[in-house]
Amino acid sequence: MLGKCLCSDIEFSVDIQTGSFKIYQCHCLLCKKQSGSSANSATIIEAAHFSWIKNDSIKIWQKETGFSSHFCANCGCPVPNVFAGKYYWIPVGLLELDNKLDAIKVVANFCLSSKSSWHNVYREADNFDGLPDFKTILELLS
Ligand SMILES: [Zn+2]
Ligand SMILES: [Zn+2]
Numbered sequence: 001m002l003g004k005c006l007c008s009d010i011e012f013s014v015d016i017q018t019g020s021f022k023i024y025q026c027h028c029l030l031c032k033k034q035s036g037s038s039a040n041s042a043t044i045i046e047a048a049h050f051s052w053i054k055n056d057s058i059k060i061w062q063k064e065t066g067f068s069s070h071f072c073a074n075c076g077c078p079v080p081n082v083f084a085g086k087y088y089w090i091p092v093g094l095l096e097l098d099n100k101l102d103a104i105k106v107v108a109n110f111c112l113s114s115k116s117s118w119h120n121v122y123r124e125a126d127n128f129d130g131l132p133d134f135k136t137i138l139e140l141l142s
Helices: 029-035 098-103 134-141
Strands: 002-004 011-014 021-026 040-046 050-054 058-062 068-072 081-083 087-091 104-110
Touching (some): 029 040
Parallel strands (some): 021 104
Antiparallel strands (some): 002 011, 040 087, 081 087
């Protein structure tokens, strides 16, 4: 599956079975600002299932707490980033999903204590007021 930013300066490919494609939404204040919306919609995959096609124009902004935003220097789109050495964070809005949209499932919502009033949460997901630990997040998405 291909992913690109708005201007196509950044392109990547993700090797995932569409039938098992699980995503989360994070409603924390940082993710709202980073996405410009009510929540980030993202997933985390093992680095072995990710490859860059074009990534020459990525800029990185990092907060003192460690939160970082990686984005296309040309169009400003949030783009994937590697973390813990062996995982990639994928903002799913960049994926070229076409007609495979039904295969995507929101399995979890994080940081619902700061949820925007206009955002309806998928009730069948695992919903958390805060942010669970990384191990739990990986289990939810696997
Ligand atoms: Zn771009
Ligand atoms: Zn967040």
